[in-house]
Amino acid sequence: MEFVVKSAKPATLKTATLITTVLEEGRLGAAAQAIDLATGGAIAQAFKRGDLTGKPGQVLVLHNPANLKAERLLLVGLGKEQEIEPRQWRKAASALGGALRNLGGSDATVVLQDVQVKGRDLYATTRMLVETLADGLYVFDRFKSKKADPRALKKITLVCDKAQSGDAERAAIQGAAIASGMALTRDLGNMPPNVCQPTYMAEQARQLAKGYKGLKVEVLDENKLRELGAGAFLAVAQGSDQPPRMVVLQYNGGPKGAKPHVLVGKGITFDTGGISIKPAANMDEMKYDMCGAASVLGTFRAVLDMQLPINLVGLLACAENMPSGHATRPGDIVTTMSGQTVEILNTDAEGRLVLCDTLTYAERFKPESVIDIATLTGACIVALGSNTSGLMGNDQVLADALLDAGTRADDRAWQLPLFEEYQEQLDSPFADIANIGGPKAGTITAACFLSRFTKSYRWAHLDVAGTAWISGGKEKGATGRPVPLLTQYLLDQVR
Incomplete structure (x- = not known):
């Protein structure tokens, strides 16, 4: 159009x-x-x-x-x-x-x-x-x-009016770019899981790089992840025949040496729950568990269409969570890239496992900010419904910037607390940390888990479990959110 x-x-x-x-x-x-x-x-x-x-x-x-x-x-x-x-x-x-x-x-x-x-x-x-x-x-x-x-x-x-034509032209260019990014995100989310697998997500990133100058893509396979010590990431994927991939996108449109902003996307291309298997009803919608990674690719397309003068890194944590004789069991303990150990009490809490290693990997970019986007918890849908994304983080200035960007982009988020008391729910008698915190405050304890791996930089977490797709009926499908929020935040960084 x-x-x-x-x-x-x-x-x-x-x-x-x-x-x-x-x-x-x-x-x-x-x-x-x-x-x-x-x-x-x-x-x-x-x-x-x-x-x-x-x-x-x-x-x-x-x-x-x-x-x-x-x-x-x-x-x-x-x-x-x-x-x-x-x-x-x-x-x-x-x-x-x-x-x-x-x-x-x-x-x-x-x-x-x-x-x-x-x-x-x-x-x-x-x-x-x-x-x-x-x-x-x-x-x-x-x-x-x-x-x-x-x-x-x-x-x-x-x-x-002629006096406002400049503002209208800028709005048309940026609005079209955001819509283009949303379309890519929706396409990826709506793809069937027998097609949209971790290797497919990696190939889509490469295709994006072919269409735009200045975008570099690197794909880390399971051997490289093993070398990096990404034990939590690999544990999620080990039950599947589909190999995991961490996809690294780098766009250096800003000043040389300027710290990049990093977007980290959960890319579970299908989530059965693993050994802690999900109920059959609506399990087809678990193909949308990669919408966080899809929104990162969509945001990159919007940024590239506008050629924003910003340095940006994207990290896609892509794996498939399946039950098999090779799958991780409840009670297994794995060592993360950070060296911290995790007791896996529920294999359906897998998104935080691929994200924790990816968030550790983000440290090497010495980021200005890190935002992870994940369809992480059903508890977020209970708390906020399907209109608003959940927001948590370790830096209030960053959180405020995202809240403001969401309001102006009409893609709103709502901040939940990360009080220290919630961390206690993740205590494990056998490892440094458990991967679930019990039935209470599930969205918050999931973010508390991630916060253990983000202490070296400014970090925010967007739980988009309720907003990334529409469930059931003829309107079922990916929404393209939170591409408008993320793009608005990045626009704000270059003004």
Whole structure:
């Protein structure tokens, strides 16, 4: 999808679909008033007939509007002027995109001058629109014998005042890049686990490097992991016929010598739970247990599309967790790359095992910050549901930056505590640490486990178990989160 920015009078633009917003009670902004005047009151008449109320997300198509060069006029409701929050704007943008999918024409034009969203300037408003429209056009039909109909819509023009065109252009570029990163993340998450295995994830990283200059990829196989002493990582993979991979991505777009930001992604390409096997119901969704790693690749694509002047490292901890005669047993003790020993009380708490060695590996980059992203605990879904990611860490400045980035990207997180008292739940009589902390505060104790391996740098942990995919029904699929949050955080580092 191509997004272009133009400053012009909407009524003069030749387009398949001209889109303008309206408010409840028939109230119109200046741009909508001008369009209404040009059409001889077509918008006002639609309100008068009761065809339109202006409620958030309501749409109405007027065909062959008089005195416009557009083939049709699409009206989108925003609700009451004083109540236009980001959520209402996203709802309206989604409805707009849904309407466009059902209309003909290869282009559309959106009039932005009348849109005033609380707490958002034109840049933020435009970027949310672009992300929502592009993400709404996503289709995953790779394994369907009958493919989706080709999208007729190829270009969307965004109309704004000339004085704001620079902000709108920046928003269009960055919004499109973020949507592209989300699409890659969704593609990887939606792939079946007989295809998307650790070696496949490594190959996708290599493919990304072929498409962009400045990206280097190194793949560490099981022999290299053994040399590094990654006993916890290898323990997770030893029950599977699929070999593990740690994938290292390096992009040096920033000043030479500047410390890199490091993104670490959990990449369990399928999680049966191992010997501590999961219930059969909904186990197919355990293909999404690699969405943390997928979000790292998606964020890299967004950064590379924008060519951000930043130094960035990505570490993908990829393995498959299967039961077999070679699988790790509850009660086994392994030695991590850091030298700490772990008693594995539950083989279904495997994500923290691949992550702990990967977080130790991150030390060698002398990072400015380290953020790990993982579909780590079902307890996070219980605590926060499916709308908000869990956030914990050892540096409040970093945590605050991520919380702020999530709010502005409309990809929110919520901070949970890491009080020292929780660490006691991980005590083991036989090893330095147990890999589970009992039934209480499971999200927190999982982060406490990871914190034992992050003492040498600023670290934050994002538990995206509730936000990385949508469960069940026709809408089931990867969401692409938290690519917007991560990309916003990285954008903030270069301003």
